[in-house]
Amino acid sequence: MNETILVLDFGGQYNQLIARRVREQNVYAEVLNYTTPIEEIKAKGYKGIIFTGGPNSVYDPASPTYEKEILELGIPVLGICYGAQLMAHLLGAPVKTAPVSEYGKTEVLVDDHEGILKYVALPEYGKDVTGCDKPGRTIMWMSHTDYIAEAPEGFHITAHTKDCPVAAMENTEKGLYAVQFHPEVMHSKEGSKVIRSFVRDACGCKGDWVMDSFIETQVAAIREKVGDGKVLLALSGGVDSSVAAVLLSKAVGKQLTCVFVDHGLLRKNEGDEVEAVFGPDGPYDLNFIRVNAQQRYYEKLKGVTEPEQKRKIIGEEFIRVFEEEAKKIGAVDFLVQGTIYPDVIESGLGKADVIKSHHNVGGLPDYVDFKEIIEPLRLLFKDEVRQVGLKLGLPDYLVFRQPFPGPGLGIRIIGEVTEEKVKMVQDADAIYREEVAKAGVDKEINQYFAALTNMRSVGVMGDHRTYDYAIALRAVTTDDFMTAESAKLPWDLLERVTSRIVNEVDHVNRVVYDLTGKPPGTIEFE
Ligand code: XMP
Secondary structure, eight states: OEEEEEEEEEOOHHHHHHHHHHTTTTTTEEEEEESSHHHHHHHHTEEEEEEOOOOSTTTTTTTTOGGGGGGSOOOEEETTTTTHHHHHHTTOOEEEEEEEEEEEEEEESSSSGGGTTTSSSOOTTTHHHOSSSSTTEEEEEEEEEEEEESOOTEEEEEOOOSOOSSSSSTTTTEEEEESOHHHHHHHHTTHHHHHHIIIISSOOOOOOOHHHHHHHHHHHHHHHTTTTTOEEEEHHHHHHHHHHHHHHHHHHHHGEEEEEOOOOOOOOTHHHHHHHHSSSTTOSSSEEEEEEOOOHHHHHHTTOHHHHHHHHHHHHHHHHHHHHHHHHOOSSSEEEEEOHHHHHHHHHOOOHHHHHHHSOOOOGGGGSHHHHHHTTTOOOOHHHHHHHHHHOOOOOOHTOOOOTTTTTTGGOOOOOOOOHHHHHHHHHHHHHHHHHTTTTTTGGOOOEEEEEEEEEEEETTTTTEEEEEEEEEEEEOOOOSSSSSSSOOOOHHHHHHHHHHHHHHHTEEEEEOOOOOTTTOOOOOO
């Protein structure tokens, strides 16, 4: 097993982020719920343990807690926010409602540059790094209403704030560390130094989690598991399924068959791009089947205007098409799924992610004859999946592709979907993407696309009256796609895109920019 840090989840909203930050230090981290038995934790051989934050109060008897023994295993422990308070509470120190709660960026005064604060707020880092103008101070993100009123016996306070007497404390002899702030969020300017010191210095990890070795060990593990069996993968052209495909191809070559269903609702040229990479002329050793199901989908969608019904038809049709192909191939031994670590955390920790449940096709097991599922990416975060993709030689445009919904352009055409409308939205979207990339702002936006409204309006083109469709442009910034804000795109860029779309795309005479946030809007239009 790689050196591993356990992130013990007490219900904090940043649990995934903590694991991500640890992995940035090239140390593998896994997230488990606080209900995990201590015997299991002992058996795993963790190099360190991090208690996450959480919304509760440790002095409430119903709050999540853990056996005190976990602090006596000789494994270094870092408590963050609620986790820090829990550590104090387990050790008999008073945790109380703070007279003043702290929320947001907060100035932290470092009393001792030692332990995990060794590299924080050093005099040589001035205002630019920390946002503070005095040495010995730094800015960290706080979000708490309780606080540790006094440090437990044997602990040394290493930082405080104006309202919080124990912002950081440690007992280096016992390997116990606690911070009231959140080093994992990006607003904590020097947060990554705290994480680094904990995993590298306190836990003694060397940093053996790198993508090269991940690929090697996965390839070996897949080979061993698959033997000479047959493997089937539904390729969508998205990042996860593409990376899973190349990893499998590297491991078992032609034993892998990828089925790519072109439902006619993909972005402009996307079907051909996927074929160019994975098809017979591409660099990978695998069997590639492209199913051109465009007309079939257009037929099914004829006259349908209700969004949920459209989604259902597209989803069901996908299953039908895939089922037919699977039948042609016959029984397979393994089915590949592109599950990634955030999905594992969400399902594994028993939290419902309402937004996602209806989004994903949700596995194919019911109608494909197979013995076992392979999930080669289940340990990776999205950006790690991307790193693996790049290392395996996938082109940038596939690796950095924006999120694209399963129902594709079907939910970006308001109302009835027709082949003509698909072409309109594809052309408009291609222009939009081209101009955004040219303006160099694509990296600042998390998702952007053109949609076709079903509104027609009057315009004038040359000397002629027109009565044509309006394209809506959407661009959002977001951390998690659950909430989003409209992106403040440069005005001249919007004008350029508008002018090109009305000139180059037939039957479009108007372009609007959607300023709605989520909530109340959703990112997609249907
Ligand atoms: P909404 O429109 O719900 O979208 O604000 C949030 C994010 O989810 C994507 N999305 C989907 N992804 N299947 C998917 O795989 C779907 O049915 C689906 N619907 C929305 C959307 O593109 C955005 O990134």
